[in-house]
Amino acid sequence: MTSIGRTGMASRFSMVPRSRSLVIDSVVHARYNPEQLTALNIVPGLICIVLMMSTLFMTTLSITKERERGTMENLLAMPVRPIEVMVAKIVPYVVIGYIQVFLILIASALFFQLPLRGPLPVLLMALGVFIAGNLALGITFSTVSANQMQAIQLAQFTLLPSFMLSGFMFPFLGMPVWAQWVGEIFPTTHALRIVRGVLLKGNGTPDILPDLWPIVLFMVAAVVIAVWCYRETLE
DSSP states (O other): OHHHHHHHHHHHHHTSOOOOOOOOOOOOOOSSSTTOOHHHHHHHHHHHHHHHHHHHHHHHTHHHHHHHHTOHHHHHHSSOOHHHHHHHHHHHHHHHHHHHHHHHHHHHHHHHOOOOOSOHHHHHHHHHHHHHHHHHHHHHHHHHOSSHHHHHHHHHHHHHHHHHSSSSSSOGGGSOHHHHHHHTTSHHHHHHHHHHIIIIIOOOHHHHHHHHHHHHHHHHHHHHHHHHHOOSSOO
16 A cells, blocks of 8 residues: 555656746837937927027026116106016017927928927927926016126026936936926926927827926916016116
């Protein structure tokens, strides 16, 4: 009985298949930009960076220049409210900003074959809000500054963190948490996400709303500060 039991036990274990080592290869397929073209990642960010730099300096010198030229007295003598002065300073430059947008998009499509998978009106609407936010920030700098040099210094002080913490040069999620919190304040961070999403992913209005409302909030806050700091006297 013992030999039979041992034989049966041995035959039972011999029927169990030996474990084989499984080799799993993970292959990452990029859903967007599968060819890993650098231009498709850099050019949408350049659109936001160029607009930020150009539109910010357009209105940074608007109020301080009139004070130094002596034309501020004529503006104060007119029966206009501060908010009307701000709107009059911003609206013409919005048109210039849109001209820059069309030129940049045409150049990007011709020279870098940048696709446009999302709706163009949604992109133009979002960029219009972004342009107005930068112009409002420039008006704020011009209002709180005593001269043109101070206004330029404030604008330059804002450009570097807005450029470095927007996710354009470095992956946004790879930055420290405190840097991500600071980067979320600047409209360039949200505009960059919107432009990349519309151009490369085909995002529509519902997709860009989480990044659109912070730009609108930033623009409103900048206008409120500019109106509050607007001096209706020359002293």
